[in-house]
Amino acid sequence: MITTSNLSKKYNDNVVLNIESLEIPKGQSFGLVGNNGAGKTTYFSLLLDLIQPTTGYIKNNDIHVHESEDWKPFTSSFIDESFLIGYLTAEEYFYFIGELRNQNKADVDALVSQFEDFFHGEILNQKKYLRDLSKGNQKKAGIVGALIGNPEVIILDEPFANLDPTTQIRLKQIIKDLAESKGVTVLISSHDLMHVTDVCERIVVLEKGEIVKDLETNAATLKELETHFAN
């Protein structure tokens, strides 16, 4: 689904990302871990064509993301709060995204209603603008916003940060479902090794912009990651 080839990003002479080759097949739940500055967000930004690569390219479903915009209809993402529109209520935000993705109000309502558990009664019918919600609740709204419109690729940058424990557990279930039963390719990054090993079939470790580990998740993965980061 997503092919990365010879991709690098330099700021002045500072290489922040350098990936020779990375292939993410359709329906995989893919996890990206690494310390601050490892290049996780840079990779996602390149994938969304928010920054320009210095060399190489990313193909999303055989579309060069840097050359065509045709990847947009089937790709959605929540990277940070700049993906929220602060002066809308959560409902208005969902309808806005829905309209952009050719979903009518009923479609959006149907989808959103599946996440009532996840929202824990703090998102819908709140009569509050998104900018006045707490960080965690903003994140909930943003993540569900990224699920609207049956995307085939979903990119979430640190989805577990700022969420309360109950919501973290529910989110793990949501992500697993997406990949397993709906064939959606899910890319997430996280600092929480436990969550990421729980959720992802495959985990790639970035360090200073390079891939240093590419693991298929199994019972020993968490231990391996912990030893890696302990050093």
Place this chain on the structure above:
Amino acid sequence: MIKHFLSLEWKQFFRASYFQKGIAIKILLFFGAIYFGGAAIFLGIGVFFILKKAVPDVDPIIMFNNFLIYWFLFDLALRFFMQQLPVMNIKPLMTIPIKRNTVIHYLLGKTALSFFNFLPLFIFLPFSIVLLVHGYPVLNVLTWLISIMVLTLSINFINFLINKNNTFFYIILGVLAVFIGLEIYQVFKISEPLGVAFNALYNQPYLVVIPVLLMYGLYRKNFSDIKHGFYLDGTISKKAEKVSNIDLTWMNRFGSIAVFLKNDVRLILRNARPKQVLMMSFLFLFYGLIFYTQETYQKMPAFLAFASMFVTGGFLMTFGQLVPSWDSEYYKLLMSQNIPYKKYLESKWYLMVVAVGISFILSTPYLYFGWKIFGMITAGALFNIGLNSFITLFGGALNRVPIELNVKAKAFSNTNGFNPTQMLIALPKLGLPMLLFYIPYKLVNFEVGLIVLALSGVLGIVFRNFFLSKIESLYQKGKYKTIAAFSEKN
């Protein structure tokens, strides 16, 4: 302690984004400051002689005092509109060992250094000097000047007390309008009793204690208000607003651009900054009054064409020049969502067209000045819709200053959209309608001038798609730069 605060402020000031601007803007700003400062000083010097000439049998200081109340009301309205509440970044200071009182004194003291408190000095100081030169008694003039400055500071503190509530603003404006109206129609002159009061301040130097006491009282009131609310959820915190729910489904009839249009309407209604722009653009409606009422301009129709364009173009220009910036807070979302750029631009264009339409309807009272003037306004409106809108959008594409939507623009730090490219873009906006009208007017006659100006707008509407695609490609080209610039926080 104050020393630490001052160093923090100093850093905040010099590391603020508007100081990191190019040298060209700094120079422009510098000249701007000199110009306005100079103009105020000349006004201060000149007003004595103007009053003396206009009303020779009344002492200029008495005349001046009579109308002082209008200055203060205007000052208050202006502050309400422009001056932000002094919210220092209070959170980190709450837990460190500084006395609460010190922080509050500092917070309030800082507001005394506001630009608005110095503005009157530029007018009243030269005026006082002229008075002294003309042999007015030194003691009276000095205490009067002190009274005025102290009253200005009182206005400063009044503003902070009432700024929380918008109704006060409309009350002030209403009172101002009623007083001016009564004054003009000679029903009741509020300036007289208040003039007596201000003159008393001048005649009896010891009365200076009254303004001083007033200011002290207001300061204490502010102090205790802040002290009571000195908690994260108190006065200093920003309140979560109540959601204003407006049904916008009727806008769905606009088809594929409806989704953006609805969003833009919410943007304007729910954020402080665009609201400010909306009110500003309303003032543009009165621009014509300056030109149409003056004999001099009747013989200079090119200027009338210029003014007529302004009457309906206020919103278009003030809102339009910041077009991608309005969406800067969530620009990454727009760039990664399933959005055709052209639809986005088209919706902004429609918004401007609707604004011109509304302004045009509101401008019908100008019929009072005759059909010629109204014809000009009509032609100007067409020019605005057809050409000016695209020029403005084009200029916006070159503008990459992020905007904090829910923060009022500060006076003189509002250099958003103020850059050399913007200045260059402004030239055709202002010059083009004058030329389009003036050349055929000189060559043929007035009517043909109007027709050409109107037709230019119609042509713009006809070639709308061409213009939109041109602007679109400009946006595409600048995409990464714009994203990078918008994600920098000021």
